[in-house]
Amino acid sequence: xxNPAQGQAPNPQRPTGSKTMTDLLAxxxxxxxxxxxxxxxxxxxxxxxxxxxxxxxxxxxxxxxxLIATGFLVYDVSADPAVYRPNLVSRKPRTVxxxxxxxxx
Amino acid sequence: MAxxxxxxxxxxxxxxxxxxxxxxxxxxxxxxxxxxxxxxxxSPGIHVLFGLDEEDFTHSxxxxxxxxxxxxxxxxxxxxxxxxxxxxxxxxxxxxxxVPSSLKVGEIAKILREGYDVGLxxxxxxxxxxxxxxxxxxxxxxxxxxxxxLLSIAISDRMVIILRPDRQDFLxxxxxxxxxQKLDVPDITLLVNKAPDIYPRETLIDxxxxxxxxxxxxxxxxxxxxxxxxxxxxxxxxxPDHAFSQEVHIVARQLIAAES
Numbered sequence: 605x606x607n608p609a610q611g612q613a614p615n616p617q618r619p620t621g622s623k624t625m626t627d628l629l630a631x632x633x634x635x636x637x638x639x640x641x642x643x644x645x646x647x648x649x650x651x652x653x654x655x656x657x658x659x660x661x662x663x664x665x666x667x668x669x670x671l672i673a674t675g676f677l678v679y680d681v682s683a684d685p686a687v688y689r690p691n692l693v694s695r696k697p698r699t700v701x702x703x704x705x706x707x708x709x
Numbered sequence: 710m711a712x713x714x715x716x717x718x719x720x721x722x723x724x725x726x727x728x729x730x731x732x733x734x735x736x737x738x739x740x741x742x743x744x745x746x747x748x749x750x751x752s753p754g755i756h757v758l759f760g761l762d763e764e765d766f767t768h769s770x771x772x773x774x775x776x777x778x779x780x781x782x783x784x785x786x787x788x789x790x791x792x793x794x795x796x797x798x799x800x801x802x803x804x805x806x807x808v809p810s811s812l813k814v815g816e817i818a819k820i821l822r823e824g825y826d827v828g829l830x831x832x833x834x835x836x837x838x839x840x841x842x843x844x845x846x847x848x849x850x851x852x853x854x855x856x857x858x859l860l861s862i863a864i865s866d867r868m869v870i871i872l873r874p875d876r877q878d879f880l881x882x883x884x885x886x887x888x889x890q891k892l893d894v895p896d897i898t899l900l901v902n903k904a905p906d907i908y909p910r911e912t913l914i915d916x917x918x919x920x921x922x923x924x925x926x927x928x929x930x931x932x933x934x935x936x937x938x939x940x941x942x943x944x945x946x947x948x949p950d951h952a953f954s955q956e957v958h959i960v961a962r963q964l965i966a967a968e969s
Contacts, residue, residue: 629888
């Protein structure tokens, strides 16, 4: 994963296998706290994130890049400045047979 | 700055939707602009307390989540639907909006089957706050812990957990509190509902507060009048002098005081 602060933005496309809120609970404390905060903010730029976390820039970037790589965040370059946004879905697709779902349509 | 308040219970049947409708309406009676979002997509029902049925709303939360309408389009001003025991509209100085979930089986199934973008639900909450100029957004959730519940916990300024004086509720509430702490919820309040009148008030409140280390904002005793109303309206408007109604207003005033 490349570092957005060094001019090479991470892949803005959503990683496959988006994460759910349940996955969020399994993160280590620092990562979970950051994603929680980004959920409330609905995204934030790097400068605001560093100001919030009070963690040094390189360490914050490393954490953000890990969270992008694992699918919890996306890096949205369409915003100015670019922002990190949560990338969570309500649930993973259920494995109930189609026949059962179709009966409810 | 609007306050987002999520109302949870670990188990069903705690009276969560009933208390949500009563407290939200009581907050609105202080001149506040309030919205209730029914995120209990699997088993929606809070609209019944406002006398609405499926034919009364064109759009629902489901439509918003499928990008068929804006969040505001799915919000209905139900202030005039809050009626007194005589059937006349109550004199509420504020406004109550309701965003219902769909009651159509196919639409419930579609949400369960396909899920939705959590960010979209979060955006919808904020759109409602901005476009309806809200003071409070109440999120009525599905009982237990699921993805929607976790989201509403995560984005709330305050979480209200409703429990009965029941061992299963006590155990479940401990789990919910642990999750709320993991999701960094700033403020948590417990409401004890459906308490049998054999329990002295102070004893029960002390027991719950000691067990969880979280304040009890209100204690509501079981009563026949509630059973008789049978979700046929907002209780405190039908029985304004009842002890239950007085407790509803105490909780409403606490929420307003916490904001200021």
